Amino acid sequence: MVDCSGDYGNNGCSGGLMDYAFQYIIDNGGIDGDDDYAYQGVDAECWSNATSRVVATIDSFADVASGDEEQLSIAILQQPVSVAIEALDASFQSYSSGVYDDASCGDNLDHGVLVVGLTDDAYIVKNSWGETWGDAGYIQMKRGMNICGIGIQPSYPVSKKGDPVPVPDPTPGPQPGPQPNECGCSADSVQMCGAFGMMCCCGANGDTTCMATDTCCCR
Known part of the structure; x- marks a missing residue:
């Protein structure tokens, strides 16, 4: 998705919209699976051989009324719902x-x-920053206050309901992965920084930080 939906208005690791x-x-007639074409947290050329290896399809999409958390909750009870949030807040990142x-x-x-589920007072949200972030990759976000613009x-x-799409054989050929990380940047750190169009860099004390790609001295 990161590599291949640019012609629809998305900008790879720099962002995009779910509807695009x-x-x-x-x-495209469907989408490949993560086991075959995994998310890497970096921009790369679209792997065209894998895009035709369809494991899931959709017929359309629907938008929930903006700002209506009651309708959002109703939608979540039917299926997972994609949402956009503000994630640069330090308290969110350290959850x-x-x-x-x-x-x-x-x-x-x-x-x-x-958003994959609900409790009486919170949305259960799956992030894309790996299982080491948050609560095993998830966060519970307070309902009823439009928290982080959710x-x-x-x-x-x-x-449409019907028979599942037959899973084809794996796509031949190796899939390029990200370059090894120096300076203590873990794969999760690279993935989190990449979500904001940034690069994982060395901090002054040997720690890591997210910086703009044109200012990072090392990675």
């Missing part, structure tokens, strides 16, 4: 457990995540 991604999947309810997290939407731009794919 859904339209790409529709026009580890419990219900996240920091009202200072704004609505400057810069990151896409997946209710502004929700959408979800729609597919």
Whole structure:
């Protein structure tokens, strides 16, 4: 998705919209699976051989009314829902457990995540920064306060019921992966920084930090 939906208005690791991604999947006749064409957290040329290895299809997509958390909750009870949030807030990035309810997290939407369920007071959200982030890769976000702009731009794919798509044989040929990371940047760190169009860099004390790609001295 990161590599191949640029013609639809998306910008790889620099961001995009879920609806653009859904339209790409529709026009492509489906999408390959993560086991075959895994998310790497870096921009790369579209691997065209894999794009035709379809493991899932959708027929259309739907948008939830912006700002209507009641409708968002109804949609989540039917299927997972893609949402855009502000994720640059330090308290969000350092989340580890419990219900996240920091009202200072704004609505400057810069990151896409997946709401997979509900509790009485929180959305259960799956992030894309690996299992070492948050609560095994997930975060619970407070309902009813449009936290981090979660209710502004929700959408979800729609597919007709029917037999599952047959899974084809693996795509031949090696898939290029990211370059080895120096300076202590883990794969999760590279992935998180890449989500903001940044690079994982060495900090002054040997730690790591996210920096713009034109200012990072090493990676």
